[in-house]
Amino acid sequence: xxxxxxxxxxxxxxxxxxxxxxxxxxxxxxxxxxxxxxxxxxxxxxxxxxxxxxxxxxxxxxxxxxxxxxxxxxxxxxxxxxxxxxxxxxxxxxxxxxxxxxxxxxxxxxxx
Amino acid sequence: xxxxxxxxxxxxxxxxxxxxxxxxxxxxxxxxxxxxxxxxxxxxxxxxxxxxxxxxxxxxxxxxxxxxxxxxxxxxxxxxxxxxxxxxxxxxxxxxxxxxxxxxxxxxxxx
Numbered sequence: 004x005x006x007x008x009x010x011x012x013x014x015x016x017x018x019x020x021x022x023x024x025x026x027x028x029x030x031x032x033x034x035x036x037x038x039x040x041x042x043x044x045x046x047x048x049x050x051x052x053x054x055x056x057x058x059x060x061x062x063x064x065x066x067x068x069x070x071x072x073x074x075x076x077x078x079x080x081x082x083x084x085x086x087x088x089x090x091x092x093x094x095x096x097x098x099x100x101x102x103x104x105x106x107x108x109x110x111x112x113x114x115x
Numbered sequence: 116x117x118x119x120x121x122x123x124x125x126x127x128x129x130x131x132x133x134x135x136x137x138x139x140x141x142x143x144x145x146x147x148x149x150x151x152x153x154x155x156x157x158x159x160x161x162x163x164x165x166x167x168x169x170x171x172x173x174x175x176x177x178x179x180x181x182x183x184x185x186x187x188x189x190x191x192x193x194x195x196x197x198x199x200x201x202x203x204x205x206x207x208x209x210x211x212x213x214x215x216x217x218x219x220x221x222x223x224x225x226x
Contacts, residue, residue, distance in 0.1 A: 103148070
């Protein structure tokens with residue numbers, strides 16, 4: 004059984020650029036959630052996808068968008084990057100909405 | 116807003132001492148989950164509590180969910196160096212899908 008994987012591991016961008024982060028969910032999981040974790044803080048919920056539809060969103064602006072594909076993998080897109088977007092971005096999959104979250108290793112994004 | 120407060124922020128103990136972290140919400144939770152994140156790692160699920168007053172044990176770890184489903188605690192008996200990390204509670208509010216994480220309690224241990 005393959006766990007949750009994320010790519011890339013690290014990324015450096017400059018302000019105003021756009022970024023796409025990718026996540027492959029664990030086999031058998033149909034729900035994917037994305038979180039932003041700033042240094043020393045708890046993960047902050049960005050949004051969740053269930054069977055390819057957005058199923059809940061946190062307090063993030065519209066420049067944070069996402070997709071879920073038929074194989075339940077997912078993308079997080081961030082437009083017009085700002086310095087405060089620098090963080091660890093975590094993807095988590097679960098068998099169903101509200102269930103145990105299996106986290107990937109994260110993508111460390113640095114915005115200069 | 117829907118927030119989950121967690122205290123303390125940091126805790127340093129001698130190996131063998133006990134450790135407790137507390138989680139509070141002003142609003143009733145549907146359930147609460149606990150995660151552990153090692154330095155440089157990602158959160159790893161420990162347990163989920165759903166019922167009012169529920170108590171669950173995993174070896175030296177004891178998890179409690181308050182009667183009003185507004186607070187929770189994690190207690191570790193006789194800490195070991197392998198317990199080092201940050202412990203997060205994360206709650207789901209009724210009618211909402213998102214998991215709201217507390218700020219975490221960072222546990223360090225003096226061997």
